[in-house]
Amino acid sequence: MTEDIKTRMIKVYIMGREYEVPEGLTIMKAMEYAGYRFIRGAGCRAGFCGACGTIFRKKDEYKFRTALACQTPAEDGMYLTELPFVPANKAEYELEELTSEPSIIVSLYPEIARCVSCNTCTKACPQDLQVMDYIQASLRGDINQAAELSFDCLQCGLCAARCPADIVHYHVGQLARRVYGKYVLPRSQHLKERNDEIKAGAFDQEMEKLTAMGLEQLKKLYTERDIEK
Amino acid sequence: MKIPYYPGCTLKTTAKPFEDTTKAVSEVLGIELLEMPRWNCCGTVYSLASDDLMHQLAPIRNLIRVQDMGYDRVTTLCSMCYNTLEQANQLVKGDPEKLEKMNSFMDQEKDYTGGVTVVHYLTLLKEMGFDSLPVKNPLKGLTVVPYYGCLLLRPEEISIDNPERPTIMAELLAALGATVVDHPYKLECCGSYHTVDYKEVVCEKTYHILSSARKRGAEAVVLSCPLCEFNLDFRQKDLEQELAPMPILYFSQLLAVSLGLFDALGFDQHYVDPEPLLKEKGLLR
Numbered sequence: 001m002t003e004d005i006k007t008r009m010i011k012v013y014i015m016g017r018e019y020e021v022p023e024g025l026t027i028m029k030a031m032e033y034a035g036y037r038f039i040r041g042a043g044c045r046a047g048f049c050g051a052c053g054t055i056f057r058k059k060d061e062y063k064f065r066t067a068l069a070c071q072t073p074a075e076d077g078m079y080l081t082e083l084p085f086v087p088a089n090k091a092e093y094e095l096e097e098l099t100s101e102p103s104i105i106v107s108l109y110p111e112i113a114r115c116v117s118c119n120t121c122t123k124a125c126p127q128d129l130q131v132m133d134y135i136q137a138s139l140r141g142d143i144n145q146a147a148e149l150s151f152d153c154l155q156c157g158l159c160a161a162r163c164p165a166d167i168v169h170y171h172v173g174q175l176a177r178r179v180y181g182k183y184v185l186p187r188s189q190h191l192k193e194r195n196d197e198i199k200a201g202a203f204d205q206e207m208e209k210l211t212a213m214g215l216e217q218l219k220k221l222y223t224e225r226d227i228e229k
Numbered sequence: 230m231k232i233p234y235y236p237g238c239t240l241k242t243t244a245k246p247f248e249d250t251t252k253a254v255s256e257v258l259g260i261e262l263l264e265m266p267r268w269n270c271c272g273t274v275y276s277l278a279s280d281d282l283m284h285q286l287a288p289i290r291n292l293i294r295v296q297d298m299g300y301d302r303v304t305t306l307c308s309m310c311y312n313t314l315e316q317a318n319q320l321v322k323g324d325p326e327k328l329e330k331m332n333s334f335m336d337q338e339k340d341y342t343g344g345v346t347v348v349h350y351l352t353l354l355k356e357m358g359f360d361s362l363p364v365k366n367p368l369k370g371l372t373v374v375p376y377y378g379c380l381l382l383r384p385e386e387i388s389i390d391n392p393e394r395p396t397i398m399a400e401l402l403a404a405l406g407a408t409v410v411d412h413p414y415k416l417e418c419c420g421s422y423h424t425v426d427y428k429e430v431v432c433e434k435t436y437h438i439l440s441s442a443r444k445r446g447a448e449a450v451v452l453s454c455p456l457c458e459f460n461l462d463f464r465q466k467d468l469e470q471e472l473a474p475m476p477i478l479y480f481s482q483l484l485a486v487s488l489g490l491f492d493a494l495g496f497d498q499h500y501v502d503p504e505p506l507l508k509e510k511g512l513l514r
């Protein structure tokens with residue numbers, strides 16, 4: 001005999017209005033269950049794209065919280081809203097024309113000098129990055145550290161939305177990583193060699209052979225290929 | 230001796246020679262500088278607004294990091310960092326209410342207990358005894374003036390020496406074998422951040438300080454502040470008056486020379502190159 005397992009329902013408040021939604025949904029799904037459709041503010045639904053940064057409050061708690069809507073379970077009594085986009089100042093630059101000198105970041109984003117180390121950005125980060133530390137590293141010209149500390153940034157923009165000094169951390173981190181990748185990390189030699197080989201036509205014959213093959217033949221070739229262990 | 234070391238932003242860029250020479254010297258003297266793994270800007274200028282705690286977060290957060298390292302002292306080189314860190318420290322030590330408010334704001338850190346002391350590197354050296362420095366290459370024949378500026382000595386509560394008649398740098402330089410002359414402008418402000426918007430103010434100060442040092446027979450000026458260094462050194466290029474170039478040195482650079490450590494002097498980062506002078510005195514190898 002099977003018994004109906006009743007889903008427990010919870011109450012959430014979306015933009016102030018009460019809704020009943022099943023327990024166990026993410027904030028994003030809870031809002032969809034309530035009838036909202038995300039045209040912006042949603043993307044991969046897997047915690048990778050950073051499109052779904054959101055703000056909320058929990059029941060009986062003074063804290064203003066931030067999270068990725070697709071990764072955070074809705075809880076009973078939560079106050080939810082939708083945050084489709086974070087408007088932010090973005091410096092224009094040609095990466096080719098930059099250098100890795102210590103003042104490069106502060107020259108493009110001078111507002112980082114307004115950081116008073118309040119750490120609000122770090123508290124806001126759904127990735128648990130040391131956001132304030134990478135802004136401080138950028139300020140003192142430590143591009144390597146800024147790039148490393150911001151490496152897992154998804155560009156959700158919650159840090160910038162919360163910053164009392166109007167800093168756009170996620171763009172600053174992106175600039176640090178770009179400069180680091182282009183001017184600090186050593187060039188990969190094997191990539192250059194392979195490119196040269198391709199240009200010299202080393203794989204042309206093989207390519208022609210492959211494109212001339214039928215689907216079945218290709219499948220067979222694929223399943224029987226040597227796999228590096 | 231092991232002690233946490235707070236570098237500060239300029240020590241990693243424009244004042245690199247100050248840090249490099251201090252590190253080299255510390256190794257010889259057995260001072261193990263434990264560079265703080267996490268630190269933020271000190272706050273740059275101590276905020277005098279008594280109700281604005283936001284600007285005290287930066288210095289206090291650094292002191293929490295020292296506390297996290299399990300130490301109750303931290304040393305620093307830059308006069309500005311020393312001043313800001315220790316002034317904020319004294320503020321919260323004397324005002325538990327403010328400290329409590331800041332601790333509750335920084336709710337993701339351990340509470341600051343007020344148990345850390347900021348010690349300027351010059352003070353550390355003095356504690357060890359200037360006379361015990363293993364000088365190999367005495368600065369014979371070199372006449373210098375120490376320049377303290379404001380930040381090591383004012384306000385009195387954080388002064389590393391007598392705020393009106395400091396002698397700490399003079400004692401150090403004398404122990405290194407230099408001839409030290411006194412100088413009426415050793416406490417004069419260099420013009421500080423006016424250098425950004427009112428260059429002429431700083432030029433006037435620089436001329437004042439350096440021409441008087443020159444009259445007293447000084448061949449170089451010795452200091453402990455990256456901003457004073459910039460103003461007294463680099464502003465020489467903007468002076469309207471005639472002035473023979475005056476080398477400006479960090480005390481740690483002369484300390485390194487006197488201990489025979491010549492590898493990281495960083496003279497190429499100065500506007501007035503001190504090398505010819507030191508060579509002429511036979512102090513460089």
Ligand code: FES
Nearest residue numbers: 043044045050070
């Ligand atoms: S939708 Fe991509 S991270 Fe949430």
